[in-house]
Amino acid sequence: MNDYDVVIIGSGPAGLSCARTLARSNLSVLVLEKNDQLGKKICSGEISPKVLPDEKFDRGHPWKSMVVGTDTTKHTVHFDHPYLWTIGRYEFESYLMSKTDADIHFSELVTEITNKYVKTDKAKYSYKYLVGADGSFSKVREFLSLPTKHIVGWAFHVVLDKPANEFHLYWLPKSFPKCYGYVMSKNRSKTMIGVATTGENFDHDFARRTKIWVENQFSLDTALLRSESMKGNADYRGWNFGNIFLVGDAGGFLNPLTTEGIYYAVKSGEGVAKHILGNSGGQKIMNKLVSTHKWQVLIFDLATNTKLPFCWIINWILQDPRKGVRRKIFDFVLWKLIA
Numbered sequence: 001m002n003d004y005d006v007v008i009i010g011s012g013p014a015g016l017s018c019a020r021t022l023a024r025s026n027l028s029v030l031v032l033e034k035n036d037q038l039g040k041k042i043c044s045g046e047i048s049p050k051v052l053p054d055e056k057f058d059r060g061h062p063w064k065s066m067v068v069g070t071d072t073t074k075h076t077v078h079f080d081h082p083y084l085w086t087i088g089r090y091e092f093e094s095y096l097m098s099k100t101d102a103d104i105h106f107s108e109l110v111t112e113i114t115n116k117y118v119k120t121d122k123a124k125y126s127y128k129y130l131v132g133a134d135g136s137f138s139k140v141r142e143f144l145s146l147p148t149k150h151i152v153g154w155a156f157h158v159v160l161d162k163p164a165n166e167f168h169l170y171w172l173p174k175s176f177p178k179c180y181g182y183v184m185s186k187n188r189s190k191t192m193i194g195v196a197t198t199g200e201n202f203d204h205d206f207a208r209r210t211k212i213w214v215e216n217q218f219s220l221d222t223a224l225l226r227s228e229s230m231k232g233n234a235d236y237r238g239w240n241f242g243n244i245f246l247v248g249d250a251g252g253f254l255n256p257l258t259t260e261g262i263y264y265a266v267k268s269g270e271g272v273a274k275h276i277l278g279n280s281g282g283q284k285i286m287n288k289l290v291s292t293h294k295w296q297v298l299i300f301d302l303a304t305n306t307k308l309p310f311c312w313i314i315n316w317i318l319q320d321p322r323k324g325v326r327r328k329i330f331d332f333v334l335w336k337l338i339a
């Protein structure tokens with residue numbers, strides 16, 4: 001048995017953020033990661049400016065304009081500072097890791113959790129505090145007997161082998177209710193063009209309509225369209241369970257509106273680490289995250305309910321979000337709830 005003060009399961013943004021906030025404390029910290037290296041998650045690495053705003057690191061490509069389209073309109077909206085950056089998962093996680101002094105064990109799958117220790121396929125580790133930073137299918141969450149209602153997302157898109165040079169978002173309530181169309185980076189070197197939706201199963205009619213839309217909008221070869229699915233956890237049910245904590249996707253902090261989760265993972269990792277260190281700022285961070293999350297879930301429920309006039313308000317704003325009241329509302333939502 002190896003003894004640690006804090007054992008963190010998962011070396012994603014949540015686990016690494018927690019580990020780096022605990023750096024230089026007098027606590028011994030271990031991070032256990034089943035993958036053999038960082039950044040293996042197949043997902044885009046878009047981060048908003050609220051991610052570590054005071055730190056200088058290579059954030060990648062800045063996005064300062066956005067093409068916004070509806071069923072019938074298309075406009076470019078400009079900003080004087082970036083609302084998003086394309087950094088890439090590996091680069092971001094490597095930056096976080098460079099700031100930790102924890103022991104990080106790769107290629108160690110956690111197979112068993114008890115109130116006293118964590119067992120992997122290689123060893124057994126006792127803990128005083130356990131942090132579940134193990135993503136949407138968290139074993140720590142399972143140990144706490146918390147159910148999870150996953151958000152299932154489907155993307156049907158073309159992935160081009162070149163960096164994105166534009167960022168587009170389309171709101172298409174007539175042809176694609178509950179979906180959005182996009183052109184955005186997959187990572188620093190690839191571009192995705194297609195439509196995303198939610199639902200338990202892949203919908204073949206959705207695929208047929210996506211083909212037509214992609215062909216008409218972008219004149220691309222639709223034989224290149226591929227489906228990708230994701231299961232995320234926006235089902236928040238608590239973060240503090242005595243000496244066991246849940247952060248990031250394990251805690252359900254994903255923003256269901258945008259599936260943005262990196263910021264919430266980083267911030268919740270920081271909040272829990274401060275709480276473990278006895279710093280009252282930790283509780284404040286977590287209270288704020290929980291309150292923001294509740295708002296996001298409420299807005300997500302409203303926006304995906306096509307029977308509500310809410311959809312038509314969005315449609316009205318996006319028909320020309322460049323000036324006047326529409327621009328004010330557009331900016332408010334973007335900066336307060338998304339970026």
Ligand SMILES: Cc1cc2nc3c(=O)[nH]c(=O)nc-3n(C[C@H](O)[C@H](O)[C@H](O)COP(=O)(O)OP(=O)(O)OC[C@H]3O[C@@H](n4cnc5c(N)ncnc54)[C@H](O)[C@@H]3O)c2cc1C
Binds near residue numbers: 110
């Ligand atoms: C397709 C897709 C695209 C996305 N794009 C973006 C984006 O552009 N911007 C954004 O902000 N968010 C995005 N997200 C959401 C974002 O990826 C997550 O919210 C974020 O990764 C959560 O970080 P985390 O540290 O909580 O979990 P994760 O990043 O999932 O990390 C969990 C870690 O735990 C490890 N682990 C799990 N189980 C065990 C175990 N039993 N033993 C040992 N290790 C284990 C995993 O290997 C993993 O490394 C996207 C999600 C998806 C699915």
